[in-house]
Amino acid sequence: MTVAELLAAHDEQLRGRVPPDPPWGTVTEEDGPVVRVHHGTHAVVEHRDLTGADLPGLVRRQQEVCAARVEPVEWKVYSHDTPGLASALAEAGFTAGPARRLLVAEIADMPAPRAPSSVRPRHGSHAERAAIHRLAAAAPGQRRPLSELEADGGGRGAGAEMTVLVLERHGRLVDGIWLERVPGTDFASVGGISGPRPELLHAAGQWAARGLWGRPPARYLVAEAGGEPAEAHLAAGFHEIAGVTTYRWAPPGEPARERPAGQLLGHPEHDEIWRRFEKRFEVTYETAYDGIAEPPGSVTWHMAAVDHTRRDPLLAEVEDVIARGLRARGRRGDRLYRLKWYISGSRCDPTRVGGPGQPRWPGYAYLVDENVIQVTADLRMGTYGNFVEESLCVFGADLVAEVEEDLTALLGTVLRRDGRPVGNVWSFGP
Numbered sequence: 001m002t003v004a005e006l007l008a009a010h011d012e013q014l015r016g017r018v019p020p021d022p023p024w025g026t027v028t029e030e031d032g033p034v035v036r037v038h039h040g041t042h043a044v045v046e047h048r049d050l051t052g053a054d055l056p057g058l059v060r061r062q063q064e065v066c067a068a069r070v071e072p073v074e075w076k077v078y079s080h081d082t083p084g085l086a087s088a089l090a091e092a093g094f095t096a097g098p099a100r101r102l103l104v105a106e107i108a109d110m111p112a113p114r115a116p117s118s119v120r121p122r123h124g125s126h127a128e129r130a131a132i133h134r135l136a137a138a139a140p141g142q143r144r145p146l147s148e149l150e151a152d153g154g155g156r157g158a159g160a161e162m163t164v165l166v167l168e169r170h171g172r173l174v175d176g177i178w179l180e181r182v183p184g185t186d187f188a189s190v191g192g193i194s195g196p197r198p199e200l201l202h203a204a205g206q207w208a209a210r211g212l213w214g215r216p217p218a219r220y221l222v223a224e225a226g227g228e229p230a231e232a233h234l235a236a237g238f239h240e241i242a243g244v245t246t247y248r249w250a251p252p253g254e255p256a257r258e259r260p261a262g263q264l265l266g267h268p269e270h271d272e273i274w275r276r277f278e279k280r281f282e283v284t285y286e287t288a289y290d291g292i293a294e295p296p297g298s299v300t301w302h303m304a305a306v307d308h309t310r311r312d313p314l315l316a317e318v319e320d321v322i323a324r325g326l327r328a329r330g331r332r333g334d335r336l337y338r339l340k341w342y343i344s345g346s347r348c349d350p351t352r353v354g355g356p357g358q359p360r361w362p363g364y365a366y367l368v369d370e371n372v373i374q375v376t377a378d379l380r381m382g383t384y385g386n387f388v389e390e391s392l393c394v395f396g397a398d399l400v401a402e403v404e405e406d407l408t409a410l411l412g413t414v415l416r417r418d419g420r421p422v423g424n425v426w427s428f429g430p
Contacts, residue, residue, distance in 0.1 A: 006104045007080070007241040010222060013185040016048030020184050023152035024346070025259030025359050031061060038071060039148075040259040040352065040359075045075040047085075055088035063092060067251035078102065079243035086247070094247040100141050100224040103238040105201075107209045107221060110237035113199035121203035124164040128173060132164055135176045135194040142192030143224040146178045149191050151262055165203050167195075179204050181218060190223035196232035205237075260352035261362045264337075264345045273337050273345075273377065280379050285341040288371045289388045294419035298395035299404055302413040306390075308368045315366065317410055318392070322365040322383060325394075325402035326350045326374070335377040338363040340370055366392050391415055 001009075016035050022028050027038040033048040043066045050058075066073045075094065077086050079102075090096070124132050136146040149162045162180040166173050175195035181188050188208030193200060201221070208218035224244055225233055234240070264270035278284055282293035294300060306315045326336060330350030339345045346362050354361035363374050366385035375382030381396025393416075394400050394407070408414065414422055 001106055003239050003241050006106070006220070006239055009186065009220065010102070010104055010241060013187060014182065014189075014222065016046050017185075022359070024263055024362065025151065025261035025348070025353075027357060027359055029065075031065075032058065034058060034062060036062060036065065038066075038069060039151075040069075041071070041256050043069070043071040043073050045073060047075075047081075050082040050085060053082075055082070055084050056091070059088045059092045059094075063249065063251070067253075070251060070253040070255050072248065072250040072255055075247045075249075077245050077247055086245070089247045089249075092249065094249040097246045097248065098141065098226060099243055099245045100226045101230045101233075101240045102242040102244045103223045103225060103230065103233045104241050105205065105221045105233075105236065105238040107205045107217075107219060110202055110205045110221075113202040113236070121165050121167050121200055124166040124173075124176060128166065131173050132166065132176050135173065136178065136192060139192045139194040141224060141226045141229060143189060143222075144180075144191040146191060149178055149180055150265070151259055152180075162191075163207055165200055165207065167197055167200050175200060177201065177204050179208065179221075181208065181215075186216075186219040187222050188218040188220070190221060193223075193225070193229060193232075196228045198232050198236035201233060201236035201238070256352075260359050261348035262346065264347060269347070270337075270339075270345050273375070274339060276379065277339065277373065277375055281384075288341065289386065291386050291389060291391070292384050292393065294384075294393050294416060295395050296418050297397040297400055298393055298416075298418060299400050299407075299414060300391050300393040300416040300419075301407055301411040302415050303366060303385075303390040303392050303411065304413075305411055306366070306368065314410065315368075318366065318407065319364055321403050321406045321410065322374075322394070323354055323361045323363070325399050326363075326381070327354055328402050329381060329396070329398040330376075336363065336382075337373075337375055337377070339373040339375070343370075 016033060018028055018030065018035055025040055029036045029038070033050055033053060035046050037044045045062055062073060075089060077089065133146065146164070152162070162178065164176055164178045166176045168174065175193070175197050177193040177200040178191045179188055180191065190204060205221055208221055211217040221238070223233055223238065306312050327350050330336065332351050334349055334351065335347050336350045337345055337347045348362050353359050364372065365374055365383040366372065368387055371387060372385045373382065381399040384393040394403060416422060
């Protein structure tokens with residue numbers, strides 16, 4: 001393909017794109033030709049064709065929205081964009097970062113690498129996470145930081161995935177590359193590479209060209225780089241199709257340090273909250289079917305009225321009540337965890353999800369085929385859904401006060417209060 005054809009494919013599929021299923025903890029909004037992705041910690045602005053747009057007004061509106069959220073803004077400007085965009089951003093107080101080269105490779109045309117036999121690319125392991133992050137933190141000219149790709153987690157949307165590939169010499173990591181499959185497009189995107197390594201780029205192409213789980217393989221790799229890393233991309237079969245510069249602006253105030261919600265994929269935080277929950281509520285995987293040690297102030301309802309499907313409208317109403325209660329009784333900065341034994345969990349700040357303009361509510365209180373827990377980091381409130389007993393326990397005096405009337409109206413039957421049966425239905429309780 002020619003450079004013009006590669007540029008056309010890039011602009012048509014990647015520019016001003018609305019994600020079909022936004023990643024965890026993000027919100028996507030459109031403003032004419034502009035698409036903003038709010039991460040809670042910052043916002044990323046992309047745009048389509050700006051011909052005829054009121055550029056100063058468009059820039060000002062993005063600043064106003066992001067200032068209300070206290071989110072710093074990143075806005076990429078490409079060398080073939082409307083000439084007035086860079087000027088409008090500069091006049092509004094944006095600062096231009098270093099210029100990079102926009103690079104695209106057609107994977108089928110990438111040449112085979114010529115790497116020393118002592119150097120071999122492979123997938124990075126969980127045990128190497130700290131070393132990989134050190135490499136990534138020092139990498140120049142990144143298209144997208146590794147920390148952001150990881151924050152997207154397993155909730156990245158249908159057809160999306162990411163990986164980290166590392167280069168090893170004599171058992172030691174020397175460089176790494178991180179990339180993601182962009183769902184709904186022919187592209188995989190290189191977030192960054194820590195060193196000028198054509199062999200890693202070739203391995204990235206091989207990864208992207210897989211057609212796993214019924215998905216078509218990626219046709220293109222896109223990357224951004226400058227200096228020596230850019231030359232390594234060219235040596236690996238990439239073509240420079242344009243220039244790109246990231247403009248940045250920060251509103252007054254202290255932005256949040258983490259997204260409103262995120263998955264915990266192999267994170268120590270996940271194991272730590274599990275240990276504390278199991279100790280406090282006297283439960284393990286082996287005893288989970290018998291329930292938890294329900295604390296004073298808790299109420300447990302019978303869930304037999306719920307059809308054995310996750311799409312039961314009654315279950316949806318129950319979940320809405322629980323979510324409203326957790327939002328109402330949540331404190332700014334709370335960490336609410338969703339946990340299932342031997343499955344990666346998630347966390348959120350209940351005051352920053354589920355409301356207007358916020359990311360969707362990420363948790364759930366009851367499953368028809370698994371035990372599930374929601375609990376705050378201080379263990380003061382939460383829920384325990386026991387699918388074998390068909391029961392839902394709500395604990396924490398404030399949360400119970402918020403949801404008890406509505407849940408009783410929906411479910412009718414209370415099994416236990418303060419962990420003691422009330423005589424309505426036989427249960428596994430004491």
